[in-house]
Amino acid sequence: MFSHMVPRVLSVFYRAAQNYLLRQGKAQFSQGALTHDYLRAAGRHGLVPEAAYSGLVDGAVRHDHSELEAVASSLLATFAKQPKLSKKWRPLMENLLDVYLGCPPAEFSYNGKDYTPRSFADELGFQADDYVHFTSFSHHPSGKPFVLEIPDNFSSGSFMNVPLDDLVAIIDRAIDQGFTVAWDGDVSERSFLRNEGIAVMPSASNRDFSKNPGPEEVVNQERRQEAFESLATADDHLMHLVGRAFDQHGTKYYIIKNSWGEIGRHRGFLYMSEPYLRAKTIAITVHRDGVKRIDE
Numbered sequence: 001m002f003s004h005m006v007p008r009v010l011s012v013f014y015r016a017a018q019n020y021l022l023r024q025g026k027a028q029f030s031q032g033a034l035t036h037d038y039l040r041a042a043g044r045h046g047l048v049p050e051a052a053y054s055g056l057v058d059g060a061v062r063h064d065h066s067e068l069e070a071v072a073s074s075l076l077a078t079f080a081k082q083p084k085l086s087k088k089w090r091p092l093m094e095n096l097l098d099v100y101l102g103c104p105p106a107e108f109s110y111n112g113k114d115y116t117p118r119s120f121a122d123e124l125g126f127q128a129d130d131y132v133h134f135t136s137f138s139h140h141p142s143g144k145p146f147v148l149e150i151p152d153n154f155s156s157g158s159f160m161n162v163p164l165d166d167l168v169a170i171i172d173r174a175i176d177q178g179f180t181v182a183w184d185g186d187v188s189e190r191s192f193l194r195n196e197g198i199a200v201m202p203s204a205s206n207r208d209f210s211k212n213p214g215p216e217e218v219v220n221q222e223r224r225q226e227a228f229e230s231l232a233t234a235d236d237h238l239m240h241l242v243g244r245a246f247d248q249h250g251t252k253y254y255i256i257k258n259s260w261g262e263i264g265r266h267r268g269f270l271y272m273s274e275p276y277l278r279a280k281t282i283a284i285t286v287h288r289d290g291v292k293r294i295d296e
Contacts, residue, residue: 011045012037017076017093019154025080028151031069035182035238035285036133036157043128046117052108055101062261068100132291135159135283136167138225148283150235159283164221168274170291171241171254171284179290181241183256186233186280194258197266201275213251219278227279235282245271 012033020029055063072093079089107116115123140146145158162170174181192199193210201217202209217223227233243255253271262268 011097012041013072013097014090014093015041016154017072017089020076021080021085021089025077027154029073029076030152031065032152032238033154034150034152034157034184034235034283035131037155039128039131039285040155042121042126046119046121047124047126048104048108048117048120049110052110053102053104057100057102065100068096072096130288131285132288133157133159133283133285134162134167134170136162136164136221136224136281137228138221139229150282152235164219164224164278167281167284168278170286171277172244173292174286174290175241175244177290177292179287180243181290182285183239183241183277184235184282184284185237185239185277186235186282187237187239188234189276189280191276194260194270195264197264197270198253199256199270199272199276199280201273201279213247213273216273216275217279219275224279233280233282241272241284242269 015037016029016033020027075092075096076089079086104117107114108120109115110120135148140161142161142163145160147153147156148159171181187194187199189199189201191202191209196210198210198213200209200213201219202213203215203217206212206214206216208214224233239259240257241254242257245253245255247253252274254274254277256270256272258268258270260268264270
């Protein structure tokens with residue numbers, strides 16, 4: 001597992017803060033970002049293993065950035081109200097991260113070898129440009145990239161727009177070739193049951209879906225688009241799609257690794273049905289080699 005990137009001044013946190021201030025406070029600033037933000041930061045500045053820098057201070061055993069977010073938001077709001085933007089916001093934000101997360105190492109040792117964040121990323125073979133981003137919405141032309149209109153896309157990242165069936169096929173092809181997928185989507189549905197470890201789109205007649213997933217809704221491009229434009233589907237959470245499974249009836253599920261700890265029946269993992277995935281996926285990120293056909 002990889003922790004925060006360095007140097008801090010150009011981190012995802014900094015870019016979100018800069019976006020907020022340059023838009024004079026008329027933008028979102030909160031916890032979270034999109035996959036391309038972290039890939040870009042790692043591509044520029046490198047990676048650090050969690051063993052060398054956990055981001056946990058003062059005896060903390062789990063991450064809780066609610067106080068950090070509240071303090072940073074208050075400070076940025078104050079800066080945004082000034083008639084002229086002060087240059088003090090940059091060092092103040094950097095020092096704030098050091099207080100709450102600790103100072104990131106410029107050099108570190110790992111498995112008996114010395115590294116910088118850049119040399120560690122290079123040894124891993126990490127290249128940010130190796131990853132591609134997809135989405136599926138009908139308010140933009142298919143087959144072309146567009147800037148996805150969601151609050152966390154503060155860096156105006158582009159996503160290739162493909163038909164919904166193709167989006168599912170891209171995920172399946174990546175899994176078939178041994179790749180995993182970064183999944184960005186909506187987890188606010190009452191049928192996203194983290195304790196039971198399932199996420200389904202039950203039909204109106206299925207009232208006992210927590211115990212028996214049963215019949216599910218048919219999700220097509222039109223229904224998916226309607227949910228997005230009505231804000232019934234929103235950009236809630238990033239998770240890691242790591243595989244696929246089938247139940248005793250042959251129904252396909254995607255195995256998702258969550259970041260909320262080892263909770264629920266499957267200790268932090270859950271099974272997401274294809275109807276849920278088709279309805280509630282905002283975007284995906286996958287290594288470009290996982291997109292290629294197996295016979296290429």
